[in-house]
Amino acid sequence: MQSTTTRAAGACNDFDFMLGRWHSRQRRLRARLQGCTDWEVFDAQTQAQRLPGGLVHFDTLVAETRRPGWVGMTLRCFHPATGRWSIHWLTNDGTGLDADSGRLAPPVVGGFHGDEGLFEGEDLLDGRPIRVRFTWRRQGPDRARWEQAFSADGGRSWELNWTMDFERLADQAVVLPLPPIEPQVLELRRYTLYPGQRETLVDLFDTHFVEPQEAQGMVVMGQFRDLDAPDRFVWLRGFADMATRAAALAGFYDGPVWQQHRQAANATMVDSDDVLLLRPAWPGAGLPLAGLRRAAGAVRMAPPQPVHIRLYPLRAPASAELLALCRAASQPPLEVGSGALTGWYVTEPAANNFPRLPVRQDLQVLVRVSSGPAAAGTGPLDALLAPWSAAPPLQHRLMPTARSALGHAPAGGCGPGV
Incomplete structure (x- = not known):
């Protein structure tokens, strides 16, 4: 409660x-x-x-x-x-x-x-x-x-x-554009929460933590409820590069907003250290953010679209052969306005340059993030990637919160735009 x-x-x-x-x-x-x-x-x-x-x-x-x-x-x-x-x-x-x-x-x-x-x-x-x-x-x-x-x-x-x-x-839809950042570094953050605390964290996050982070030079790409785990909160944030990441995180976590609300946020969490540091798997493989919009207030942007994250643990860092196979198996690029988005990511090889926030450095992964029609079945892809996989793939089915950018129709789609 x-x-x-x-x-x-x-x-x-x-x-x-x-x-x-x-x-x-x-x-x-x-x-x-x-x-x-x-x-x-x-x-x-x-x-x-x-x-x-x-x-x-x-x-x-x-x-x-x-x-x-x-x-x-x-x-x-x-x-x-x-x-x-x-x-x-x-x-x-x-x-x-x-x-x-x-x-x-x-x-x-x-x-x-x-x-x-x-x-x-x-x-x-x-x-x-x-x-x-x-x-x-x-x-x-x-x-x-x-x-x-x-x-x-x-x-x-x-x-x-x-x-x-x-x-x-028609000209008054209360939505905001994302910062003009093309993330070359991505954090996939998966939190385990105390029972019944997810809505508390969602309210805190959507109300207080989006704009203050972006004011420091990062982009909050999406925040989600895991449909298969009622006590899991998943979110994505991106940075232009590793140097920007260190400066932006220091600015936010040393700043007044986090200092004011960190006790309430931390009180919801059993574990916040399950974090993967990623980069686009090849040039242009990252999620296309241009045209995405975020609700300005706590308003449900309709219709929401589930976001799917498919995580493949690898035996070794992703090879050129593996990535060429992924590119060939991927759907042709889709227009942003269709509401269908896909991004491919691999483990960022650089060391964590903000040690106050741990990241998992024991795992090499290939990650597919998709929404809309692009989130269709991955069975044939799983079979193709099996020779490189260290374990069965892990799937997250995610429902965007009201203020998530990913998972809501972009400008020009079926949802509200500007």
Whole structure:
């Protein structure tokens, strides 16, 4: 189970999926808690932003076809100690403010469990006390639904009275490009975690550890849940060369972000030393990263594609004959926009130049990383490589996290782009 502190750290990004501009279809009862069945339907535009400091989200709702000049406003405030949100609704005609005191009306309070958020609070309707419920449903990166319901009997029964179905405007997909790095050195990192701790580490990683690493000169290529091992977390990061690796790792692990969160991250891990240092098996064999995009916030980029890592332990360092066989057996290069990617890697012969982070130097390997159609069966390839293999191949079937670059459709594919 997640600790309160760790849950709070991830929950501050709960509403990042709303950042940007949206169109919504609105359905609103003309009268509330009166047995009314007459719905008004109209369109609206929303723009959402996160205010400096990261603990407040603010958006505006404009519905010119319904009421020209009217503006609805939502103020969402995050409490870092509890991981809960307080949501205030205001309008430019005075709703949401007490006329005598000038104070904000009481908020609805709550949080998300998975992709559904539930928020409740007390209010007045025509002078009588009621209970108010907001429900948010995240429906991928470009759609969302909000519902409002009132209860006049303390929550025993509810009347749904307002719905908003949101669709992100086409030019507002909240995705970011990867750093312009063509990795010539790759770390394949496989962590064994304490039971039940993987989601804690995923939240920490996606929230705190991606951009600060890349700011030091590396690229976080992908982070994954192992589909066959519930307590395994796998990720890949790349570097331009070995010298860049040493400097980038020192910058991150001596920096403020890791110092702040390392205790929480390390507390999830039984073992973090199963690390392979790799390089592309031949010029151009590495995964093509150009065109890949990463979600800017904790939003599920749909549809995710499993990533497959096939690891071949070798009797000796990969020979030219072996690599020529791999090249001949590989599929022809596929366009990035198809969502199909394949990369081939072998053990990096240089010594580990950042000894604070151990790597396995007892193993020579050939590694195939693939996603999309390129991840198809490898039986014939296994047979071809058998003479060079020291042990049966090891397969990882991986599901990308929300902010993984690998495993989500690149720009130009079927997923969101820019």
